[in-house]
Amino acid sequence: MDLVNSLEGRLLFAVPKKGRLLQAALNLLEGADIQFKRENRLDIALVKNLPIALVFLPAADIPTFVGEGRVDIGITGYDQVQEHDAGVRAIARARRMSNEWSPKDEKPRGCDTILDLGFGSCKLQIQVPAKGEYQTDKDLIGKNIGTSFVHLASEYFARLELEQEGIKVDSTASYAGRKLRTKIIELSGSVEAACALGVADGIVDLVESGETMKAAGLKAIETVVETSAILIKSKAPSNPAMVDLIAARINGVITAQKYVLCQYNVPRAQLVDATKVTPGKRAPTVTSLEEDGWVAVSAMVEKKRIAPVMDDLTKVGATDILVLDIHNTRGS
Numbered sequence: 001m002d003l004v005n006s007l008e009g010r011l012l013f014a015v016p017k018k019g020r021l022l023q024a025a026l027n028l029l030e031g032a033d034i035q036f037k038r039e040n041r042l043d044i045a046l047v048k049n050l051p052i053a054l055v056f057l058p059a060a061d062i063p064t065f066v067g068e069g070r071v072d073i074g075i076t077g078y079d080q081v082q083e084h085d086a087g088v089r090a091i092a093r094a095r096r097m098s099n100e101w102s103p104k105d106e107k108p109r110g111c112d113t114i115l116d117l118g119f120g121s122c123k124l125q126i127q128v129p130a131k132g133e134y135q136t137d138k139d140l141i142g143k144n145i146g147t148s149f150v151h152l153a154s155e156y157f158a159r160l161e162l163e164q165e166g167i168k169v170d171s172t173a174s175y176a177g178r179k180l181r182t183k184i185i186e187l188s189g190s191v192e193a194a195c196a197l198g199v200a201d202g203i204v205d206l207v208e209s210g211e212t213m214k215a216a217g218l219k220a221i222e223t224v225v226e227t228s229a230i231l232i233k234s235k236a237p238s239n240p241a242m243v244d245l246i247a248a249r250i251n252g253v254i255t256a257q258k259y260v261l262c263q264y265n266v267p268r269a270q271l272v273d274a275t276k277v278t279p280g281k282r283a284p285t286v287t288s289l290e291e292d293g294w295v296a297v298s299a300m301v302e303k304k305r306i307a308p309v310m311d312d313l314t315k316v317g318a319t320d321i322l323v324l325d326i327h328n329t330r331g332s
């Protein structure tokens with residue numbers, strides 16, 4: 001099969017090819033009924049039931065492909081989009097300084113966020129040895145910083161250096177032409193080892209549970225970016241209607257994962273109190289029961305709140321409380 005020709009007319013959808021976001025992204029695709037078979041070692045898969053092709057790429061590269069409009073939509077981390085944007089800003093500053101800038105450089109690029117996907121949550125944090133001499137981010141000015149997020153780290157320390165000099169920073173354009181006193185060292189993985197091995201005085205890396213940080217004898221002193229996985233699109237996708245369809249399907253899956261359906265019976269006299277406990281996403285559905293003076297209520301409730309909600313319903317006199325998983329939703 002000529003794979004490149006078979007991409008014709010298909011919306012290109014970038015998915016992380018490995019790492020922390022891969023499995024949750026695949027689960028979302030399955031929930032959205034995006035059917036495909038990925039051949040061994042191939043990074044492109046044609047979707048069987050929709051005019052879409054999936055492109056499996058490193059999470060860090062997805063903002064570049066989407067931002068340049070080569071791929072229409074993608075799933076990646078918000079941190080990766082921020083890092084990419086910071087890199088684009090750095091190039092623009094350098095071009096302006098070297099007078100290579102032209103109005104073409106201003107053409108709209110970058111990605112738009114469609115949805116927060118609710119997984120892959122963590123923080124990009126500045127970390128230092130827990131028992132070391134550095135207590136604040138300012139203590140690291142002029143020192144060595146190890147990171148995979150070189151552009152975000154450079155902007156962070158550029159701002160810090162300017163503020164230390166008493167210069168007000170109103171945009172990242174203020175960093176133009178400045179040489180950082182802090183040395184940003186690019187590392188592609190196992191960044192936590194850099195302090196112990198003497199390569200860096202501090203690091204900028206992701207923290208979720210904090211286990212990796214703790215095991216490396218580090219502590220976090222500042223947060224650069226809070227992140228989670230997002231669905232992004234290019235500024236001018238090839239098929240906007242298909243983008244909307246995918247966004248609606250994925251949104252339906254996320255909502256279904258976040259909520260359960262709570263059903264119960266309650267005396268009509270207690271209905272007001274009960275619906276305060278379960279107001280639903282828009283409003284609860286109330287139907288009358290054959291038994292006089294009683295109603296049945298069903299309402300969507302956030303999964304993480306369901307136990308106290310059941311306690312409170314019991315207190316206001318609800319009975320026959322059922323909690324049902326929601327397989328999928330639309331329009332909620």
Ligand SMILES: Nc1ncnc2c1ncn2[C@@H]1O[C@H](COP(=O)(O)OP(=O)(O)OP(=O)(O)O)[C@@H](O)[C@H]1O
Binds near residue numbers: 077079206
């Ligand atoms: N511990 C974590 N908890 C939650 N999300 C994470 C965590 N680590 C990374 N992520 C998210 O997953 C994205 C990809 O990180 P991951 O380390 O899986 O990348 P990768 O593609 O395997 O690259 P690398 O080879 O550099 O590890 C990150 O940008 C971040 O958004």
Ligand SMILES: O=P(O)(O)OC[C@H]1O[C@H](OP(=O)(O)OP(=O)(O)O)[C@H](O)[C@@H]1O
Binds near residue numbers: 205213
């Ligand atoms: O706070 P924690 O829950 O310990 O998670 C943080 C770790 O997770 C990520 O790395 P990952 O395990 O994906 O491997 P990597 O270092 O190869 O990127 C990140 O780079 C941290 O090292």
